[in-house]
Amino acid sequence: MTSPDTRSDREKVVSKLPLRLRQELKIRAAQRGVDIQEAVETGITTWRSLGSNLSPIDTSGAESFATFLPATQWTGFRADCKDRGVSLIQGLAQSVQVWLDHHPAPAVRRPAIVRRIVVCNQKGGVGKTAITAGTGEALAEDPTALMPVRVSKHFAALLDEANDTDTDNGGDRYDPLALEDLPGLGQRVLLVDFDPQGHLTKQLGQEPLPMGGDSLTNHMAGDAKGDLRDVIVAIDEDRFGDRLHLLPACTDAFLLDVRLASVRAREAALERALAPVEADYDVILIDCPPSLGLSMDAAAYYGRRRPDEVPGNSGTLIVVQAEDSSADAYDLLTSQIEDMRTDLALELDYLGIVVNHYDARRGYIATSSLQSWMDIKDPRVVGVIGDLKEQKEAVRVKRPLLSYAPRCDQSVGLRALAREISK
Known part of the structure; x- marks a missing residue:
């Protein structure tokens, strides 16, 4: 489901995401200093560019998840999910996992001198x-x-x-x-x-x-x-x-x-x-x-x-x-x-x-x-x-x-x- 975002050229997207991925996404985005919506956008873009399906993710117990994506991205993503034979929830979970895999947690900054x-x-x-x-x-x-x-x-x-x-x-x-x-x-x-x-x-x-x-x-x-x-x-x-x-x-x-x-x-x-x-x-x-x-x-x-x-x-x-x-x-x-x-x-x-x-x-x-x-x-x-x-x-x-x-x-x-x- 989508709704217009009047603040920018993005549209609000509501789907579902497993709690584990939601928490990991929130923490990793904060660690990397990026907005969650930017992380999801990048993950979806990367997922859509892949030439083959990924291993399925357990989405049982997935809960409501909302974010803002660039206009038309969600429509294209829905079409890709249909072509690959996966649900929107599965496609979103895989996209988030792709972003997490490509953006590991940064190492803790340690001083050169104590x-x-x-x-x-x-x-x-x-x-x-x-x-x-x-x-x-x-x-x-x-x-x-x-x-x-x-x-x-x-x-x-x-x-x-x-x-x-x-x-x-x-x-x-x-x-x-x-x-x-x-x-x-x-x-x-x-x-x-x-x-x-x-x-x-x-x-x-x-x-x-x-x-x-x-x-x-x-x-x-x-x-x-x-x-x-x-x-x-x-x-x-x-x-x-x-x-x-x-x-x-x-x-x-x-x-x-x-x-x-x-x-x-x-x-x-x-x-x-x-x-x-x-x-x-x-x-x-x-x-x-x-x-x-x-x-x-x-x-x-x-x-x-x-x-x-x-x-x-x-x-x-x-x-x-x-x-x-x-x-x-x-x-x-x-x-x-x-x-x-x-x-x-x-x-x-x-x-x-x-x-x-x-x-x-x-x-x-x-x-x-x-x-x-x-x-x-x-x-x-x-x-x-x-x-x-x-x-x-x-x-x-x-x-x-x-x-x-x-x-x-x-x-x-x-x-x-x-x-x-x-x-």
Whole structure:
């Protein structure tokens, strides 16, 4: 059945397609960056050009499927199906399969040099741990499945929406029109809990490393007791496959600054410790402690731009809140980073600012502070994450947020953040 499409020279076509092919077509089209209608058009054109019939496809349970095709293509396709003695449903299924066979899923893009993202702010309570975990989860999601991502909104539009408190979702509007289903990024990710408080470790349902055993602190201090891989654990959730790993915290990190004071080239201690495992990952995220001490120096140094590394591949991601004390802490942190840039002649990139725990219902302080962050152009705001209940619930049940509530507004925003800093 067809009907005119007044928007172009295409006509709407309604037929049926097996659910398996519909899903595979939707995912593959998104992976290849093409419209579904273009994929079907190309598949039909290729199918019609073949000189022989293809093996039949099981179309039992086929469900309604609609698309737009160029005018007259469907008529010619119907005639070809009749000549070949196949039903329209069978011909369409074969055409879609032909397109899938000719357009395999693209390989996951992997960086030439492991990306090192240092999530930091010397002020506690801004949500560095949640941003570290959520960004890592978004980077590691299944590349063969589609995830809702907020990509069509510019931050100016987001600000306008955030200022509108007449919403149904706790002051943070969930607008389906601003979402797009995209394949997961499929990156191999290591989350490093660099904070002796161990919030990242506990939130992901893992136990801190025992005192007296091996730990990141020991490796940084030159007292390693084994292979660092032996203390890394996988986050066992289907949507991440075996791509999301954690290096747990150990309370011996409280002594890290003291131990680093006697270490040679102490600013490079974190890099020396993690170097043996870098080849296993595409991205390493460091959840920094709320500190401006030697450990922060080592984390910042680790995020510096290496020889032959493109700008923006690695660097610091600064997490703030829309309130005044975050601005004071931000000034202290950026002063430390600028001092390191100068004293050690580092090329240390800012990946951006994330405004976390945002809630427009808090009034002028929140909205005006958000605008102030937006006004900073270097580093620029790369994400605004709402203060909603799902994150707190995920922490309570010790599960990754993107597994616990994959379609909540925070998950959608974290996927956008992961893509924004991956451009």
